Amino acid sequence: MDRVRVRFAPSPTGPLHIGGVRTALYNYLFAKQNGGDFLLRIEDTDQTRFVPGAEEYIIEAFQWLGIKFDEGVGIGGPFGPYKQSERKPMYKQYADQLIETGWAYYAFDTPEALDARRKEAEAQKQTFQYDATTRDTLCNSLSLSKEEVAQRLESGAPYVIRFKYPADLDITVHDLIRGDVTINSNLLDDKVLFKSDGMPTYHLANIVDDHTMEISHVIRGEEWLPSAPLHVMLYKAFGWEAPQFAHLPLLLKPDGNGKLSKRDGDRLGFPVFPLQWKDPKSGEISSGYRESGYLPEAVINMLALLGWNPGTEQEMMDLDTLVKLFSIDKISKSGAKFNLEKAKWFNHQYIQLADDERLYTHFEKVLKDHGVTADKEYAIAVMRLIKERVHFLPEFWEQCNYFFVAPTEYDPQAVKKRWKPGTAAHLAKMLDILNSVQPFDKQIVHDKIMEYVQSNELNMGAIMNSFRIALVGAAKGPELFEIISCIGVEETNRRVKAACEKIEEPTL
């Protein structure tokens, strides 16, 4: 196999699941590391499950994440079209080819007839399987006479094309992560390759497309491992060289067991989708990482480490670093539980790392969402002061609001603890000191206040905290003199006076 070419092939049935994002990420990393191509193919062979907007959503999600495709839907390329519905005309000939070579057959069984057989088998505690032992008892081109088959086909009777597994054959799939996986063909069901609606199933379309698009490595979720033998057989039936396979471990829900699902996100309060999604039918909204205030690099870093590690103790890695360090043989075999706390930690790290300009675009938006328009320089100064206490972008507001709007309420707990008899008088004195230093100088004011506190045998903590309550409305935020420096002496005077009027001193 010469050139590395991998693909991400989602089906547009709704928003892209975060597990799918990870699959795409691993594909991307592998492609880029090997100087290969990464393509986006849309697998929309099931017309009944098509959801409008899903395709656009997928493209937008990867744009946000900074994962770029070299070819595919929305980009184009020499192997197009990249949407299976647009490739529809080419699949039938491949299905026919399989029939001619004896690797497949027509089946005319109605869904009802098959259902009946399944129920029948179930009643006897057995599993119905369309295979070498049951083909003859069903309605297909192997059990019917040639004439009958020809007549049915001609009359336009609905039919599907099924794969004909050779009996008792050990099929081995070589998986880059799990090694050889072998299964006997007797245990396999003659899968439908071509549906009665004229569309191929996933299996056929997938193999035909991967081959014609010259895909070298198929990196996909573990849920595909059971059907990998079929795919291997299909390549064999066509006489094509099969790509290499790698089946990724699943992303599990944080508590309990099982695949991470949308419901888990709702239940535990974290997004399961990269972007917010509004269901076109129900109107239901599902939260997204972007809207919840995650930085894309944090999402990527976190996802990369859920099932893979560089073999060193390095944890912070941007996309380029991941491209350099990634390797398939360091992918773990078992599923990984999603961990919200770790995701939060990563996001905090990347917020600290983000440069001012970029972080400001997010900060500005948060301000705007709360009806604040501010001078950019001032806003950046504030942002620098508070960013270490935000873990998610929207938290910027609760950490910064008092830099833009005077407090109207005072945290009762803080007041109870810090607002004592005589506080107002002390604060008036603080104001005097503050106003006496012209122009305002952080250090000088600080020293003078310190001096006052010490000479009057007062408690620095008590004084400073009541001061803080007046300015901030709560016991939080950066150094007090930084705050004064930002909001200004005049505003400080106003806020202290307002607080002294509004907050009642407890009586002794």
Next chain:
RNA sequence: GCUGGAUUCGUCUAGUGGCCUAGGACAUCAGGUUUUCAUCCUGAAGAUCGCGGGUUCGACUCCCGCAUCCAGUACCA
């Protein structure tokens, strides 16, 4: 049920026969820094490596069995 896969601190993981009295990160707890909150720093606690058998001088690492969990079992992908 059947088939396949997986199984190291609460979680993500390191570990490819002796370096493991099992390392790191998140979370937790305790101290420290800070006038507050957050951050940050230091430290602690936390896995008898799912269980039982082998193989070997020696096993988390190899083999077998069992258990548990997960996935698949559609004219869905």
